[in-house]
Amino acid sequence: MSSNPIKKWHQVVQEKNFELLESILDDSVVFYSPVVFTPQKGKKITLMYLSSVAMVFNVDSFSYTHEVIDGNMASLEFELELEGIHINGLDLITWNKDQKITEFKVFIRPLQGLNALHKLMGMALKY
């Protein structure tokens, strides 16, 4: 388990270290947004989404609550509060033999939380 990229991902989130993030993403990584169906393909757009999410989620209330890791997949559950709204989410992360992330999928519940995130991410992605 020491060779998976999850420990480094936690470091990215804690330090907002987007250079480290870039180093653990495969060139062909695909990002799946909680809002939009269409897969976002490639390192550049994935970096943009993940760094935006990391900035929007950069609040004291954010924490990872559960972790399920098996083979080359991890399911990381998190919680936070944004503008008084509870958000419960999950990152589903897949990596390859080089320990580079190939898929990053984000799920958000409940509906009110997803709507709040949609609004804030829309704003974050404008800048």
Added chain:
Amino acid sequence: MSSNPIKKWHQVVQEKNFELLESILDDSVVFYSPVVFTPQKGKKITLMYLSSVAMVFNVDSFSYTHEVIDGNMASLEFELELEGIHINGLDLITWNKDQKITEFKVFIRPLQGLNALHKLMGMALKY
């Protein structure tokens, strides 16, 4: 891993066997809806929700696509199409030492899929 309740859960989904479902739920099980924040506590309401979801998801396009199991937690990803809308979801399931399910949390993406499910579940729960 043979002693976890996930194999039986798959049997519940395939056979719509709600007696089997009842036998793998702990009395104090809590259901977390993808739509509403408030936890739904107890076997009766959890059975109602899960059997409604199983009926709404009872379409040919439904399939579990990935499974991450570690310790007493499982993360099961699924896909389906409802009325032409793609739904990608995830069941996060926790169980106790008696192999009874104590938490069942459902996440849905994208936003359009969650809205479609909200509408259909609202209808399913009326009957």
